[in-house]
Structure formats: structure tokens, C-alpha cells
Amino acid sequence: xSELSGLPFLKGHGTENDFVILPDPDGxxxxxxxxxxxxxxxxxxxxxxxxxxxxxxAADPTAVAMAxxxxxxxxxxxxxxxxxxxxxxxxRVFARYLVxxxxxxxxxxxxxxxxxxxxxxxxxxAADGTPGEVTVDMGxxxxxxxxxxxxxxxxxxxxxxxxxMGNPHAVAFVADLAHAGDLFDAPAVSPAGxxxxxxxxxxxxxRGPRHVAMRVHERGSGETRSCGTGxxxxxxxxxxxxxxxxxxxxxxVSYTVDVPGGRIVLEEFPDGRVEMTGPAVIVAEGxxx
Ligand SMILES: N[C@@H](CCC[C@H](N)C(=O)O)C(=O)O
Numbered sequence: 001x002s003e004l005s006g007l008p009f010l011k012g013h014g015t016e017n018d019f020v021i022l023p024d025p026d027g028x029x030x031x032x033x034x035x036x037x038x039x040x041x042x043x044x045x046x047x048x049x050x051x052x053x054x055x056x057x058a059a060d061p062t063a064v065a066m067a068x069x070x071x072x073x074x075x076x077x078x079x080x081x082x083x084x085x086x087x088x089x090x091x092r093v094f095a096r097y098l099v100x101x102x103x104x105x106x107x108x109x110x111x112x113x114x115x116x117x118x119x120x121x122x123x124x125x126a127a128d129g130t131p132g133e134v135t136v137d138m139g140x141x142x143x144x145x146x147x148x149x150x151x152x153x154x155x156x157x158x159x160x161x162x163x164x165m166g167n168p169h170a171v172a173f174v175a176d177l178a179h180a181g182d183l184f185d186a187p188a189v190s191p192a193g194x195x196x197x198x199x200x201x202x203x204x205x206x207r208g209p210r211h212v213a214m215r216v217h218e219r220g221s222g223e224t225r226s227c228g229t230g231x232x233x234x235x236x237x238x239x240x241x242x243x244x245x246x247x248x249x250x251x252x253v254s255y256t257v258d259v260p261g262g263r264i265v266l267e268e269f270p271d272g273r274v275e276m277t278g279p280a281v282i283v284a285e286g287x288x289x
Contacts, residue, residue, distance in 0.1 A: 004035060010097060010285040011046060014089035014134075015278055016225035016261025020048040021097050024075075027059030033081025040079035046288075049221045050087060051077045052094050054103075057112040066112035072098055073112040078220025086115035086166035088228020092134040092280035095120040100282050115139065115166025134280045138229070140272035141165055141236040151201055152188040153181045160189070160201075161240070163233035165274070168199045168219075171237035177205055177215050183223040202230045204238065212238055213258040225261030232274045235266035246270045 007029075010021040020039045022029065031053055040048045053075035057063035063073035074094045076087040091111055098104035098111075099122060108121045116139060123132030142164040149160045151172040156179055158172035170189055174180065180187070180203040187201045198219040204212050214234050216227040235255035239245065244253050246268050254267045264278040 004029075004039070004288045007288045008285065009039075009046060009288055010100075010282055011048065012052075012093040012097060012280065012282040013261075014092045014226065014228065014280040015259050015264060017050075017089035017227060018048045018225075019050050019052045019090055019093050020046050021093070021282075022051060022053045023097075023101065024053050024055045025059070025103075027055045029053060029055075031075070031077070033077075036077045036081040037079065049079050049218070049224045050084075050090060051079075052087075052090050052097070053077070054094065054097060062114065063112045066117050069117045070110035070112035072103065076113070078218070079222075080220045082220040083114070084167050084220060086113055086138075086229055088136065088138060088165070088230075088232060088276055089226055089278070089280070090228070091118055091120065091136050092228065092276075092278060093282075095122060095134050095136075096131070096280040096282055113166070131279065131281055133277050135275055135277040136228075138165060138232050138274045138276050141232060141268070141274050143236070143240070146194070148191065149194050150190050151203075152190070153179065153183075158203075161233075161237040162194070163237055165229040165232045167229050168195050168197060169202060169230055169233035170195070170199050171202045171204060171233050173238075173241065174203045174205060177203055177213065179203070180215050180217075183215065183217045186217055186219075200227060200230055200233075202227070202234050204234050207256075207258060210238075210242075210254060211256045211258075215260065226259035226264070228264065228276055228278065231257040231259065231264040231278075232266055232276055236268055236274065239268060247272060
């Protein structure tokens with residue numbers, strides 16, 4: 001990581017989906033895949049499921065077209081160094097960082113991402129100092145099909161729903177989360193070619209009315225303790241399984257999704273938008289040596 005020597009960093013997480021935050025306001029960093037992987041290495045690096053580079057939208061060619069709508073661009077990378085379109089927990093942590101660093105005022109503001117501009121709201125901290133939760137308008141979930149997608153682990157197979165939240169997800173309802181196995185390797189997803197860019201796979205069980213729990217194997221990061229876009233995908237897939245479509249009923253629907261690292265609440269509106277609410281905290285800051 002010698003090229004990054006002397007740079008400030010922070011560490012944060014949202015429901016234990018953890019990130020190395022690299023402030024780079026003027027877009028001076030040339031961040032390669034190997035550097036990202038080294039930063040995310042849990043033994044030889046800082047450790048994280050991904051990296052959030054914080055850059056002014058106007059200073060990054062990917063985001064410059066969004067600069068009028070959002071001052072800051074979340075440049076998200078998976079822990080293997082690959083680039084993803086969106087990270088739901090990441091955008092909450094990114095928003096928390098902007099306020100922590102005095103770069104945004106608490107309340108409502110916009111963040112540019114590769115999936116488009118996302119509006120965030122940060123609630124007031126509780127009287128005991130617990131940081132207020134962060135709500136993000138995650139945009140419209142797309143269910144592009146096709147039917148017949150399957151996820152397999154060990155000897156078990158499940159039908160899966162394709163949900164796109166800016167990034168791709170395959171959501172499988174299972175009888176027991178343990179049936180997903182150790183998830184050291186990516187689950188097999190068929191048919192071949194259903195997800196040419198790779199896929200995040202969620203395994204879901206019911207917990208109660210409009211309440212589910214999930215595990216996830218993330219493209220580019222392996223099994224993580226949470227995936228914000230995954231919880232959105234799961235909420236929408238579960239609503240459709242339950243015969244609920246806010247576009248048809250004209251009423252918003254809310255689902256609670258438990259993840260190994262905590263709990264996220266999702267609300268889907270008649271216009272198809274999904275709002276995600278969950279925690280986001282900064283836990284450390286320092287300098288790369
Ligand atoms: N943890 C994230 C998703 C990060 C991107 C994902 N691994 C992908 O490659 O699409 C989240 O909270 O949404």
C-alpha cells in the first residue's frame with residue numbers, strides 16, 4: 001500500500017457491512033484493484049467488505065454529469081477491487097462520513113453514485129448519543145426476469161427472483177438459512193449467462209408477518225454481515241411472493257429484514273421507489289503508514 005502512504009482513512013459500518021473510507025475531495029487518487037484489495041485485507045490491511053472513495057462529483061469523470069444534483073460522489077469498490085454500481089449500506093455510511101467531516105449538514109442531502117443520485121436523510125442522534133438512523137431513497141426496483149433462475153448450494157436448489165437495485169441480485173427463499181452452507185464460494189446460479197456481470201445472492205427465511213431474515217453472498221466480497229441493496233431486493237421479492245405490489249394496491253408496504261449484522265427496514269411505494277432505513281457509524285480514523 002506504499003502508494004497510499006500518508007493518506008487519511010476512516011473505518012465505518014452499516015449493520016456490520018464494513019468499509020474503508022478514503023477522503024479524496026479533489027479526485028487525485030488513482031485507486032487500482034490491487035490497492036483496494038490490500039486495504040480490505042483483514043490480516044495485512046485495514047480490513048473491510050469494500051472501499052468508499054469520497055470525491056467531489058465535479059472532480060470525477062464518472063460523476064461530473066451529476067454534480068449539479070449532488071456535491072459528493074460515492075466511488076464504491078468491492079473488497080476484491082471490482083467496481084459495483086451501488087452499495088446500500090455504503091451510501092448510509094458515506095452520508096454519515098460527510099456529516100462527521102463537516103462536508104454536509106445533518107438532515108437531507110443527495111449523494112451521487114454509479115446507479116444515479118440518491119437522496120439521504122439522517123435522523124437526529126438519540127438522547128443517549130446513539131447515532132440517528134439513515135434513510136436512503138434507493139430508487140425503483142426492477143424485476144427483469146427471466147423465470148427459471150435457480151440458485152444451488154451443495155445438493156440443494158431453489159428458484160430465485162432476479163431483482164435489480166442498480167446492481168444485480170438473485171433472491172432465493174429457503175427453509176433454513178443454514179442450508180446456504182459456509183458460503184466460502186459463490187453459490188451456483190443458473191441458467192449460465194443469466195447474470196453476465198455476476199450477481200449478489202440472498203437466502204431468505206420468514207420470521208413473521210412482513211418480517212424476514214437473510215444471508216448474502218456478495219459479488220466481489222464473499223459472504224458479508226449485511227447488504228443494503230440486498231435487503232431492498234429481498235423486501236421487493238418477498239412482497240411479490242406475498243401477492244403485494246404497491247403499484248397495484250396504491251399503498252406503500254414495509255418489510256423488516258434481519259441480517260447477521262443487524263436490522264434494516266424497507267418501504268416500497270406505489271411509484272416503485274424503495275426507501276431503506278438503517279444504522280451507519282464511523283468507528284475509527286487514522287493515517288495509512
Ligand atoms: N454491500 C453492498 C453491495 C455492494 C456491491 C455488491 N457486492 C455488488 O457487487 O453489486 C450493499 O450494502 O448494498
